[in-house]
Amino acid sequence: MGDVVGEEAAGWLADRIGQLRDEHELDWIVVNAENGAVTGPNPMDGFGMTVEIVDTLLEAGVDAITGGNHSWDGPDVDKILAYPQMVRPLNLDEERGQGLLTLRGNTTLTVINLLSPTAELPGMAAPKPHPLWPSWQEITAEHDLTGPTVIDLHGESPWEKASFAAALDGQASAVVGTHTHDPTQRGHVLPGGTGYVTELGMTGRLGHTGGGFDPMHFVAKMRGEDYTALPAYTLAKGPLALGAVILDIDPAGATTAITRIA
Ligand SMILES: [Fe+2]
Numbered sequence: 591m592g593d594v595v596g597e598e599a600a601g602w603l604a605d606r607i608g609q610l611r612d613e614h615e616l617d618w619i620v621v622n623a624e625n626g627a628v629t630g631p632n633p634m635d636g637f638g639m640t641v642e643i644v645d646t647l648l649e650a651g652v653d654a655i656t657g658g659n660h661s662w663d664g665p666d667v668d669k670i671l672a673y674p675q676m677v678r679p680l681n682l683d684e685e686r687g688q689g690l691l692t693l694r695g696n697t698t699l700t701v702i703n704l705l706s707p708t709a710e711l712p713g714m715a716a717p718k719p720h721p722l723w724p725s726w727q728e729i730t731a732e733h734d735l736t737g738p739t740v741i742d743l744h745g746e747s748p749w750e751k752a753s754f755a756a757a758l759d760g761q762a763s764a765v766v767g768t769h770t771h772d773p774t775q776r777g778h779v780l781p782g783g784t785g786y787v788t789e790l791g792m793t794g795r796l797g798h799t800g801g802g803f804d805p806m807h808f809v810a811k812m813r814g815e816d817y818t819a820l821p822a823y824t825l826a827k828g829p830l831a832l833g834a835v836i837l838d839i840d841p842a843g844a845t846t847a848i849t850r851i852a
C-alpha cells in the first residue's frame with residue numbers, strides 16, 4: 591500500500607485492514623507511511639510519522655511499515671525507527687533502524703526499502719541516499735535473498751524505477767514504486783519473475799494534483815519562490831482513495847499475478 595497521507599487516512603486504512611486481509615486472503619500487509627502526519631511547520635521536512643500513526647497501523651494488523659525521504663521527519667523519529675516492524679531506506683549511511691526486514695509465519699517475506707537520490711529534496715532531514723544500482727549489488731552480496739523479497743523503491747522517475755526492476759529481474763519477487771503518489775494503472779511480471787509496479791499511489795484524500803495535499807509548496811518551487819516561507823502542508827479535501835496492489839508470489843519467489851485494489 592502506497593504512501594499514507596495524513597492521520598485521517600491512516601485511521602481509514604486501519605479500519606479496512608481486517609476486511610482486506612480476509613477478503614483477499616492476504617499473508618502480509620506492507621504499508622508505506624512516510625506521509626502519515628504533518629509533523630512540523632517546515633513543508634519540506636515536516637511530513638513524516640508519529641508514534642500514534644504507527645501504533646494505529648500496527649494495531650490494525652499491518653505487518654511492516656516502509657518509508658522514504660520523509661522517514662526522518664518529526665519529533666518522534668528515534669522511537670519510530672526503533673519499531674521492529676519499521677523499514678527505513680537501506681541505501682544510506684544510517685545507524686538507526688533497519689532497511690531490510692524478514693517477516694516469518696506460515697510464509698516468509700523479506701521487505702526492503704530503497705530511496706532513490708532523485709527523491710531527495712533540498713534541505714531534507716533524511717541522510718543522503720547512495721546510488722541505487724551499486725547499493726543493490728552490495729545488498730545482494732551481504733544478504734541471502736532467496737525466497738520472496740519485495741522492494742519498495744521510493745523514487746521520482748518512472749524510467750529509473752522500470753530500469754532498476756529490469757536490471758534485477760529474477761533477483762527479487764517484486765519492485766513496487768512509491769513517492770510520486772499518483773498511481774500507475776498497470777503492473778508487469780518481467781521475464782525473470784519480478785513483478786513491477788511503477789507507482790502504488792497514495793492512500794488519502796484526492797483533490798488538487800492527486801498527491802493527497804495542497805500542492806502550494808510545489809507550485810511556489812516551480813515559480814522560483816521561497817516555498818520554505820509557506821505554512822505547513824494542508825491536506826486535500828476530496829474522497830478517500832487507496833493506493834495498493836496485491837502480489838501473488840510463489841514459494842520460489844516469483845510473482846505470478848499483480849492485482850490493483852481500490
Ligand atoms: Fe510520499
Ligand SMILES: [Fe+2]
Pocket residue numbers: 624658659660709744768769770
Ligand atoms: Fe516521498
